[in-house]
Amino acid sequence: MIPRIAVLGDFNPAHDTHHRLNDSIRDVQKFLDKEIQFDWIATDIFSAAYIFEKRNYLGLWIAPGSPYKDFENVLKAIEYARKNNIPAFGNCGGFQHMIIEFARNECGIVNAEHEETNSDAENVLIKKLMCSLVGEEENLEITDEESLLYKTMKAKHILGKYYCSYGINEQYIEILRKNGMSLTSVSEEGHYRSFELKSHPFFVGTLFQPALTSEKDFPNPMIVKFVSTCLESKIN
Numbered sequence: 001m002i003p004r005i006a007v008l009g010d011f012n013p014a015h016d017t018h019h020r021l022n023d024s025i026r027d028v029q030k031f032l033d034k035e036i037q038f039d040w041i042a043t044d045i046f047s048a049a050y051i052f053e054k055r056n057y058l059g060l061w062i063a064p065g066s067p068y069k070d071f072e073n074v075l076k077a078i079e080y081a082r083k084n085n086i087p088a089f090g091n092c093g094g095f096q097h098m099i100i101e102f103a104r105n106e107c108g109i110v111n112a113e114h115e116e117t118n119s120d121a122e123n124v125l126i127k128k129l130m131c132s133l134v135g136e137e138e139n140l141e142i143t144d145e146e147s148l149l150y151k152t153m154k155a156k157h158i159l160g161k162y163y164c165s166y167g168i169n170e171q172y173i174e175i176l177r178k179n180g181m182s183l184t185s186v187s188e189e190g191h192y193r194s195f196e197l198k199s200h201p202f203f204v205g206t207l208f209q210p211a212l213t214s215e216k217d218f219p220n221p222m223i224v225k226f227v228s229t230c231l232e233s234k235i236n
Contacts, residue, residue, distance in 0.1 A: 003234050004037040005227065006051050008077055008094075009063030011040045017064050017092070017163050017209060024211040027219040028227050036227065044070040048080035059087040059202075059230035062094030064163065064209055067117050075101045087202035087233060089226040092164045095205035096126040099168055099176070099195070106179045109172070116166055127169040133162035133207075140185045140193055140208070147184040148196050148204060152225045158185070160193055160208030167207055168192055202229040 007025075011018055025038045040063070041051065051057045060081045068074050078101040081088040090098040096114060103112035103125045113121035115128050140160045142150045150156075170192065173183065185194040185206075197203040202225070210220035 001056070002035055002037045003231055004039060004055070004057045005059045005061060005230050006046075006057045007038055007040045007061045007063050008043060008046055008074065009040060009065050010042050010044075010069050011063075012065060015065060017212070020209070020214070021061075021063055021211045023216075024214040024219055024223050027214060027216050028223050031217075031219050031224060032227065032231075034231065036231070043068040043074050046070075046073055046077050048077045051077075052080065052084065052086055058234050059089070059226065061226070062088065062090035062097065064092035064094065066093030066096060066114070066166075068093065068097075071097075071114070071117055075104070079105055082197070082200065082203055085201055087226060087229045088200075088204075089202065089222075090205040091209045091211070092162070092207060095194070095207045096164075096166055096168075098203075098205040100125050102179070102181060102197075103172065103176065106181075107172075107175050109175070114166070123172075125169050125172055126166050129165055129167050132165040133167075134165060135163060137161045138187045138193070138208070140187055142185050144182055144184045147182060147198075148202070148225070149184045149194055149222065152221050154221075159213055160185075160187075160206070161212035162208050163212070164207060201233065202226060 100112045103109040112125045114126040115124045183192045194206040210222045214220040
């Protein structure tokens with residue numbers, strides 16, 4: 001059976017970032033010389049138990065493109081992957097919703113919300129950025145040399161490219177850290193742009209989109225690492 005990875009998101013042909021993600025999928029298969037089936041599954045029909053238990057998908061890639069059709073269903077899928085050690089990789093909106101899920105279910109902030117969909121919420125974990133990052137790029141410093149990000153990128157500084165206007169509310173950084181989240185990179189202005197859970201085989205979120213710095217013959221190393229981890233989970 002061809003190994004399969006689920007891409008959780010609402011594909012929109014008008015979004016260049018979705019096409020870039022698909023390009024990176026083709027490139028990583030060529031790079032690894034592996035046939036892998038990547039299936040986009042819309043957020044309003046995604047059933048984690050069915051996808052991972054009945055259909056045997058190996059990993060979860062939470063795609064950009066928020067607001068999603070089904071906010072709560074995205075959180076359920078992320079929670080399922082986190083609790084069942086399924087490799088999970090979230091970029092942009094994926095990063096944002098992974099933060100919210102972790103805050104709700106591990107930090108006790110049961111009403112954690114996203115400003116884009118609930119601006120009046122008491123606990124806004126994801127807030128609108130002072131300056132939009134739509135179409136922007138930043139030089140980032142990897143602050144944790146024990147992180148998967150550092151070990152994979154093999155560099156202290158990396159380039160992050162974006163298409164988003166929302167990021168982590170840094171008032172909640174300490175409670176996220178206290179409950180096991182490792183913040184792994186910062187912008188030159190000191191804003192956090194990625195995280196991971198070291199207790200998990202691969203649970204990584206990046207506000208930047210690795211597909212935007214992926215090249216045909218040299219796919220972004222984090223995408224390669226995510227896919228490789230999924231394939232290794234099939235062997236194990």
